[in-house]
Amino acid sequence: MPYTPSSLMPQSDAASPAGDSVSEPVDAMVAMRGVRKTYGSAEILRSIDLRVGRGEIAAVIGPSGAGKSTLSRLLGLLERPTSGSITIDGHDVTALSESGLRAARREIGTIFQASSLLHRRTARENVALPLEYARVNRHDRRRRVDELLERVGLSHRADAYPAQLSGGERQRVGIARALALGPSLLLSDESTSGLDPATTRTVLALLRELRDDLGLTIVLITHEMEVVRATADTATLLRGGAVVESGPVGELIARPRSRLGVELLPDRHHIESDPDEVVWRVTYTGAQPSLDWLGRLSAENGLDVRLLGGTVESIAGRPAGRVTIATRDDDELPRFLAQLGLHAERVEESAVAPPGEWSGAQRTGVVA
Ligand SMILES: Nc1ncnc2c1ncn2[C@@H]1O[C@H](COP(=O)(O)OP(=O)(O)O)[C@@H](O)[C@H]1O
Ligand SMILES: [Mg+2]
Incomplete structure (x- = not known):
């Protein structure tokens, strides 16, 4: 995927390259089918089916140890499933070669916990990192980083080091960095853990705004129901490596005896x-x-x-x-x-x- 300096602009419905087989409906950004992941004899994910529509904010919630981060690494193409298939933006990514994976990863931005910034680099230099790896020239890099920092409301903090930034500001740098290569899918693994409730709300509001403006699809991995309540269109409950329940948030609330529904809106x-x-x-x-x-x-x-x-x-x-x-x-x-x-x-x-x-x-x- 070529680097496009204008990709902070709203995305068009770019068609997939001709010749690719697209088996999911066009509006599915992510489709996992029968995905298993084992480490040695431990089965961490068992037959996960998950579908995320284009432009959707899909929360994956579950207790610690449920397999959420493992699922996030599979979607981020950092690891491959043991079996099953994963389709992203209409392309089967399970079959990709190493170089194919590298190219496909550029379509996926990942936001980690706020502490993941490089401490010896300024906000600007942290955001520039993926652009350096992608060998974007200095001039384009500069322009792109300025644009990204402005997008997350941090132009005035460009030269600050992580230690000089608040938790919320660090997280916005992390979001700008995740957007650097113009991804269509954003993964967030517990990106608001450790932030206070007010900061959490502003970070989540920014994610919604980015989804609305850029047409991003966001998979929001969290153990906090408040995050789901504030942001998600759909929610999937993961427990013991399996999907317990999944659906649009409104439907879950209306569904009788829904575990997620009752957690979202307590009876x-x-x-x-x-x-x-x-x-x-x-x-x-x-x-x-x-x-x-x-x-x-x-x-x-x-x-x-x-x-x-x-x-x-x-x-x-x-x-x-x-x-x-x-x-x-x-x-x-x-x-x-x-x-x-x-x-x-x-x-x-x-x-x-x-x-x-x-x-x-x-x-x-x-x-x-
Ligand atoms: N690389 C690994 N090797 C072996 N076990 C792992 C590895 N990564 C995660 N696990 C195990 O998988 C389970 C799920 O972990 P994880 O995906 O991090 O869950 P969560 O993010 O929901 O807390 C845990 O029991 C964890 O110990
Ligand atoms: Mg985790």
Whole structure:
């Protein structure tokens, strides 16, 4: 892939070279099929199937030791799978020769933890590193680095050394470096671990902005559910080297008994209902729900509604809620709410989790 100084511009839908077999739908940037990875007799990844759409921010979440970094190294083409196939941007990368791999790696930028910068090099020199390896001439390199530092809002810190930068600034240098060769796929392996919550949010906001402006596809590897909530379009739960669950974030929240859905939007304990009341769980995600639904239930349907509990949040920039209400009069409620874009299901009080059942999961997320 030739070096293109203008690749910070929004990407066109560049066609793959003629003659390549493209077996995935055109909108798939990453497709892993039956991917296994063993080290000696240890099976670290077992039959992973994962598909990431073009321009998607796909979170891979799981506890420590789940195999996330191993998966990241396979996608970064730093290691090969033991078996199975990996397609990136329509090309089967499992079959590539060493020189083919080197070329393909340029399409993939990797952001590591903030500490991965070279300490004896300035911000500018760190960002220039991949361009030096790619033998980009001094003039183009300079121009490209200026452009990259401006893109991540760090022009004024170009000559600072890593030790002189804040954690968030170091991470932005890392992002600029990952973008140096104009990748179409960005991998982030725990790139916000160790950053405080406010800095984490600004780094994640920058990643979303880059996705929107440059059409990047981002695989975001993390053990923190908050990272998924703030940024991801889709989430995949990895545990013991296997995919437990995967899907668009909104769908996971709406999916009954979804582990990820409940972790994303906890089903909190609600106030007890009266014996003669009917209890409903109302769920909404994604597409434009009417957020005034609660008032409208009373105003338009004359229902006497009591709010028993719930969680209402912005997830990946969209409203999402899981709310428990009680009514005395019921039959029309699901139909009315469906018209407003909300899903209501009746909760049998006996089926409500006893106190404590979810609290462990809520406190520790999937790291438990
Ligand atoms: N090069 C390796 N050789 C042997 N075992 C490894 C190697 N890399 C990782 N592992 C093992 O694979 C498992 C998953 O590791 P890793 O992918 O780093 O998980 P995560 O990033 O989810 O914490 C761990 O049990 C780890 O010890
Ligand atoms: Mg890891």
